[in-house]
Amino acid sequence: MSPQNSHADETLVPFDEAIGRYDPVMGLEIHIELNTATKMFCGCLTGFGAEPNTQTCPVCLALPGALPVVNAKAVESAIRMGLALNCEIASWCRFARKNYFYPDMPKNFQTSQYDEPIAFDGYVDVEVPSEDGPSETFRIEIERAHMEEDTGKALHVGGSTGRIHGADHSLVDYNRAGIPLIEIVTRTIEVPAEKAPAVARAYVSHVRDLIGGLGVSDVRMDQGSLRADVNLSLKPAGSKTLGTRSETKNVNSFRSVERAVRYEVSRHAGILDAGGSVLQETRHFQETTGSTLSGREKSDADDYRYFPEPDLAPVSPSREWVEELRATLPEPPSVRRARLQSDWGFNDTDMRDIVAAGTLDLLEATVSAGASPQAARKWWQGDLTRRANEADVAVADVGITPLQVAQTQQLIDDGRVNDKLARQIFDGVVAGEGDPEAILTARGLEIVSDDGALGDAVDRAIAGDPDAAQKIRDGKVAAAGALIGAVMKEMRGQADAGRVRELIMEKLS
Structure with missing residues (x-):
């Protein structure tokens, strides 16, 4: 040479x-x-x-x-x-x-x-x-x-x-x-x-x-x-x-x-x-x-x-035969991307990132299964891509289907879980524990929205952090974050955060 x-x-x-x-x-x-x-x-x-x-x-x-x-x-x-x-x-x-x-x-x-x-x-x-x-x-x-x-x-x-x-x-x-x-x-x-x-x-x-x-x-x-x-x-x-x-x-x-x-x-x-x-x-x-x-x-x-x-x-x-086969051709990728971008309301940068990540088909299938485009993008471009990278597999092989993502998002939309609990549902799906509804029940992940249980937890949080409680009474409502966090921690993330905030403000107004 x-x-x-x-x-x-x-x-x-x-x-x-x-x-x-x-x-x-x-x-x-x-x-x-x-x-x-x-x-x-x-x-x-x-x-x-x-x-x-x-x-x-x-x-x-x-x-x-x-x-x-x-x-x-x-x-x-x-x-x-x-x-x-x-x-x-x-x-x-x-x-x-x-x-x-x-x-x-x-x-x-x-x-x-x-x-x-x-x-x-x-x-x-x-x-x-x-x-x-x-x-x-x-x-x-x-x-x-x-x-x-x-x-x-x-x-x-x-x-x-x-x-x-x-x-x-x-x-x-x-x-x-x-x-x-x-x-x-x-x-x-x-x-x-x-x-x-x-x-x-x-x-x-x-x-x-x-x-x-x-x-x-x-x-x-x-x-x-x-x-x-x-x-x-x-x-x-x-x-x-x-x-x-x-x-x-x-x-x-x-x-x-x-x-x-x-x-x-x-x-x-x-x-x-x-x-x-x-x-x-x-x-x-x-x-x-x-x-x-x-x-x-x-x-x-x-x-x-x-x-x-x-x-x-x-x-x-x-x-x-050639013309018969021509009739079977799908929508060209560029036309399809433009249509989906318009339908979903994404900007050019969003769409470019989706295509580059190879998640376009997954997003489309998730939206077809009932999720909003924004929710589908949040999961596939975020948590599920992270899981795929950690497992060194393609995101399509992460172990969760578009239908299961849409079903989990529906649980969020219905107020039954939050994003943190949804990730635990994904853990169960990947582990082969069943569909999202079954995992929700088996793991006891549903959000607690009962005022009685939430009220007791709020009382304990107020008693445990009197300084934050006094700030709220003085009109510094941002201090409610500390009490909400305490309640969520006690209830393993399964409290309805919005209702917890309402109860805190009611008790301290």
Whole structure:
């Protein structure tokens, strides 16, 4: 490896300085695993997390004589994705063999599409937030969206980085080999230099929302069902001559996409400033440092020796079927967000925070179950996000459903619990103790509003804090907070605070 490409010797130019001399040029590739019940060319199951090598068969293991059959549901999902990306749908397309040798490729080739993809010539318009003004919209052109199969998964054991270099040995799990995969490839993206990292992040986020809305994939970056590759090169500012690109593989979060762009801009600029040449290679993003490490020299199409797959018939979707599928497309994410923001009365910042947190679907379902938008936002953006962060899980997997949040909020609206008691109900839901009503009863959490019990507690609070009582008699009503707190503490937070205040003022007026 040349010195300018070794991580230890790299000279990084600060991003703001780099974009003063160079214009970044990007190309983004997104790989999306479909959620079909079976694999692309065989009947093996596709569930995530199964024991290694238990979801395999002669076809996906490429045993001699095994013949593939195209998964019709995967083709349908690919067409719907292409339509959502405003693509043309091919009237005839076919698969090809992409030849390369790697342990996670059981056939030593990948069944993919080469020059005849199922979807092509599309676009999406993405909104990029601005810190000091309205959002900007950028059109990202889609070159193609093609069908292929995923590879297996290699696990490198014994090293410090989890990569093959330095590992004692490697294991391969072929459960993922053959899972239906759609690769979405953009055309060249050239935007104002300072916007490039944010545009890349916004594009991947937009595609995640768009495809997630179709229901064809769970688009979970943490499980690898959505993976992004960032191709980037630099050219002198104002020049039309493109530079040599690097490809940062399998970036697994929106933030990391943005960081990968910034790092590669700084790295390329350092190489070019020193008079070096950027190596066309694949790179691996390092989450802990925000840097990239060299992988292997990047192959060109000729190196893969593509040729038509002889064991699969071409795919020829009828125009009638394509139009039927077009009619199933849901509301576009940007239109949906604008509608919900208007319906809920949220401002741009509120909505941006909700989308960024990934709680929009949860809020919508909670509101549909009867809660107010403000209450739904309070819980999902607050307590439930905190719980998810503490458990290191996605907020949707925190163990509480939108219906249960709405039911708990209804108990608050009915005056039966307060926010503090509602959190105890959530504790019970997460612990598997039942629905909110059952937990309310079993734990005895209902607010006490009986004047007799409250009056006795108020008397004890007044007797225990005569100074606060005298201040209230003297007209300093703010002192009531201390007495209310004493009553709430005695009654384990289950007193009706409003009624407690009324009783205090009645007794001390």
